[in-house]
Amino acid sequence: MPDFDFAQPTTLDEALELFAGSGEIRALVGGTDIVDQLKTGRRNADLVVDVKRIPELQRLEVTGDGLHIGAARSCTDVGEFPAVRSDYRSLAESAMLIGSWQIQNRAGVGGNVCNAAPSGDTIPPLLVHDATAVVASASGRREIALSDFFAGPGQTVLQKGEILVELVLPPIPDNSASAYLRFIPRNEMDIAVAGVGSFLQLDPSNNAVLKARIALASVAPTPLRARAAEEVLEGNVLTDELIEVAAEAAVGAATPITDVRGSAEYRRELVRVLTRRTLAICRDRING
Amino acid sequence: MKHISMTVNGDQHELLVDPGWTLLETLRDNLRLTGTKEGCSNGNCGACTVMIDGRTANSCLVLAAEMDGTEITTVEGIAKHGKLNPVQEAFIKDGALQCGFCTPGFIISATALLQRNPNPTEEEIRTRLAGNLCRCTGYDKIIMAVEDAAAMLRG
Known part of the structure; x- marks a missing residue:
């Protein structure tokens, strides 16, 4: 392990003062990415700041403006939270399939977002639920739509001195549901070859799609929305044929690479299949 | 420091x-x-x-x-007052180890699982133990031992 200093602030102000300092400063939540990255030299740090003892970053509650997930909350905390299990099911599904149980107990959903891996499993569910990232620095706070948060593999738009405070997901509308599926060649403990999250809101009188969200992982430099596929769905009656057209449109949003986990062509086919399946699961959950 | x-x-x-x-x-x-x-x-x-x-x-x-x-x-x-816990006993009884290097990790994960759910399905056992790798046993005896430990804990 390389040399670095360590701090464990107990207030947000104290933390932001630390992050305003010079050198490479890394936030530590579960450590399941960053500790390994430090050990292997893939990231470096002059100072590691454990942010888990900051009350605002441990927030996990539903208020009038939606679900608030503090940046230091673990995948287990989030995946087992009753409101997440009932109303934001795709997020519960993704939080409970990252790594192993040991990993889920430590790794934060906020950490998964800030690590910004193209394959981050919690990210498509957060995107389809229109999550906003609340970030702060010593000079103030700002809100960033999560769809604007990612800049490249492992890169976010966070500026020097800024940290993620919480993720806010607006309340879900009636007659809506979300779902997340990823493909891996075994049952557990792997990184997605491709992942798709979907969200649908249907008009109960005629089954027309009032709102659609589709987000993809592992098929582009960052997780991303498949907006053309959403537009295919919105305003039209949800049929198997429409789902097929949307799945084809989702493939168009993917710009995958060929690597050890799968070829670009295979990943595009996975986007089609997983989009079709997640939309069908959303429909079943709504009609439930 | x-x-x-x-x-x-x-x-x-x-x-x-x-x-x-x-x-x-x-x-x-x-x-x-x-x-x-x-x-x-x-x-x-x-x-x-x-x-x-x-x-x-x-x-x-x-x-x-x-x-x-x-x-x-x-x-x-894990053992209390000189007495093995049921997971340890079941691992011995069922021969759920060969080289033994992975066993402490399995004992901890299985104990945590049974504290949370004393009657897990085979699927839940396999899912919760997915982060513990054993290169000797092929897992079947480990799963059996956790099921036996669960039965002991339920009495």
Whole structure:
């Protein structure tokens, strides 16, 4: 392990003062990415700041403006939270399939977002639920739509001195549901070859799609929305044929690479299949 | 160095730790609790599994400096008053190990699972133990041992 200093602030102000300092400063939540990255030299740090003892970053509650997930909350905390299990099911599904149980107990959903891996499993569910990232620095706070948060593999738009405070997901509308599926060649403990999250809101009188969200992982430099596929769905009656057209449109949003986990062509086919399946699961959950 | 106070298997320890030390290194090298094993050192194999405040974690990915005020359980703390716990007994009875290197991690994960759910399905056992790798047994005897331990715990 390389040399670095360590701090464990107990207030947000104290933390932001630390992050305003010079050198490479890394936030530590579960450590399941960053500790390994430090050990292997893939990231470096002059100072590691454990942010888990900051009350605002441990927030996990539903208020009038939606679900608030503090940046230091673990995948287990989030995946087992009753409101997440009932109303934001795709997020519960993704939080409970990252790594192993040991990993889920430590790794934060906020950490998964800030690590910004193209394959981050919690990210498509957060995107389809229109999550906003609340970030702060010593000079103030700002809100960033999560769809604007990612800049490249492992890169976010966070500026020097800024940290993620919480993720806010607006309340879900009636007659809506979300779902997340990823493909891996075994049952557990792997990184997605491709992942798709979907969200649908249907008009109960005629089954027309009032709102659609589709987000993809592992098929582009960052997780991303498949907006053309959403537009295919919105305003039209949800049929198997429409789902097929949307799945084809989702493939168009993917710009995958060929690597050890799968070829670009295979990943595009996975986007089609997983989009079709997640939309069908959303429909079943709504009609439930 | 950072001063931490942590409870390990019921004993409180005051330690000065380097920010770069992992919990695994501190348990093994400072506290000489060598039951917890180092396998891959990157969070895949689960040989280093311990409980932190009742939840399992890969101690190779945890900094000792994070641990101030926490309660740690290692495999050395699983047997109580000289009596093996049901998971340990079942592993022996069912021969759920060969080389034994992965066993402490499995014992911790299985104990944590049964504390949470004394009657898990085979699927739940396999899912919850997916972060513990065994290269000898092929897993069937391990799954059987956890099912037997669950039956013992339910009486």
